[in-house]
Amino acid sequence: MVKESKPLSYGAENGEKGSFDPSAPPPFKIAEIRASIPKHCWVKNPWKSLSYVLRDVIVVTALIGAAIWFNSWFFWPLYWVAQGTMFWALFVLGHDCGHGSFSNSSTLNSIVGHILHSSILVPYHGWRISHKTHHQHHGHVEKDESWVPLPEKIYKNLDNTTKLLRFTLPFPIFAYPFYLWYRSPGKEGSHFNPYSNLFSPSERKDVITSTLCWSIMFSVLLYLSITLGPFLMFKVYGVPYLVFVMWLDFVTYLHHHGYKQKLPWYRGQEWDYLRGGLTTVDRDYGWVNSIHHDIGTHVIHHLFPQIPHYHLIEATEAAKPVLGKYYREPEKSGPIPFHLITYLLHSIKQDHFVSDTGDIVYYQNDPKLQKYSFTKFE
Structure with missing residues (x-):
């Protein structure tokens, strides 16, 4: 077992003393967390889940109608932000289908998941399977799947352009479509290819089905662009899609990075499901919380993805006494979560790679990258 020395926490960098070691094995078992959560929090109500789908679809449809009705440059920017946020809400409901927290029916989950995810150009089963891998191996340097840290050797072999695109805003918050096609540096495969590793x-038949559904949606968008005009479709669908991608990358990154104290990543025997899941971070998104179905309540979701989103807040409150310091209370947000931009900027600037060795490692900084970034864009 090799343990890397702990870095200063973000607070310690500002002169504060940090005494809690987030990499220490917790003094509780996952069964104790499970037992603390009320039994009704595990109950999946398909009618309640479908009511959220109906709500979101009505809002998406109403926004499209309003945008076409007003068709003014005063309204379009408001529409883009609102509709892109609603696309993100649709993704979260499809995400629940993928986890099976939408209902106990795998058929209903698959049908709703395909409709929701295909509508926003996400291959449902392809994403579902890779996201399951993320949950099963969260916090593992090599086996995790979402925003995986780059080992130093892989990082140093990246060309400067790739480094800039990965670690210079705004490029990272537009990464999701590229991830679907090519995954992350150091990993191979595509979410559309049934023969991907x-x-x-x-699982190949499922992947073929999802890729076919994605292709149908893409064909419909292409047809509408030809018949209605590409500029109108770009305004109605294209810009909201980009806003959705920004939301997805922004939220998923901050659930696993950018806390005020640097959090560990694991290898070998130091990793287990509980320790990996406990490095997840809850976030408060202000008025967006209810819109995107409380996805910011993420720690309990990571440990128990079977819990429906409408029970996550109650389940988290019940589990806090067991979690103790391993639960990091999210900073309260104003109506709009501008405070999270600071954490994103800090993390993108500081968290570049992890050591090639060591069973407990922390993100390290490449000072040359920042210098190169300024030179590149001057």
């Missing part, structure tokens, strides 16, 4: 042979 992301999938087992038994």
Whole structure:
């Protein structure tokens, strides 16, 4: 077992003393957390889940109608932000289908998941399977799937352009479509290819189905662009899609990075499901919390993805006494979560790679990258 020395916490960098070691094995078991959560929090109500789908679809449809009705440059920017946020809400409901927290029916989950995710150009099963891998191995340097830290050797072999695109805003918050097609540096495969090493042979039929649904949606968008005009479709669908991608990358990154104290990543025998899940961070998104179905309540979701989103807040409150310091209370947000931009900027600037060795490692900084970034864009 090799343990890397702990870095200063973000607070310690400002002269504060940090005494809690987030990499220490917790004094509780996952069964104790599970037992603390009320039994009704595990109950999946398909009608309640479908009511959220109906709500979101009505809002999306109403926004499209309003945008076409007003068709003014005063209204379009408001529409883009609102509709992009609603696309993100649709993704979260499809995400629940992928986890099986939407209902106990795998058929209903698959049908709703395909409709929701295909509508925003996400291959449902392809994403579902890779996201399952993320949950099963969260916090593992090599086996995790979402925003995986780059080992130093892989990082140093990246060309400067790739480094800039990965670690210079705004480029990272537009990464999701590229991830679907090419995954992350150091990993191979595509979420659209049934023969990708992301999938087992038994999963290939599901991946083909999702890729076909994605292709149908893309064809519909292409047809509408030809018949209605590409500029109108760009305004109605294209810009909201980009806002959705920004939301997805922004939220998923901050659930696993950018806390005020640097959090560990694991290898080998130091990793286990509980320790990996406990490095997840809850976030408060202000008035957006209810719109995107409380996805910011993320720690309990990571440990128990079977819990429906409408029970996550109650489940988290019940589990806090067990979690103790391993639960990091999110900083309260104003109506709009501008405070999270600071954490994103700090993390992108500081968290570049982890050591090639060590079973407990922390992000390290490449000072040359910042210098190169300024030179590149001067």
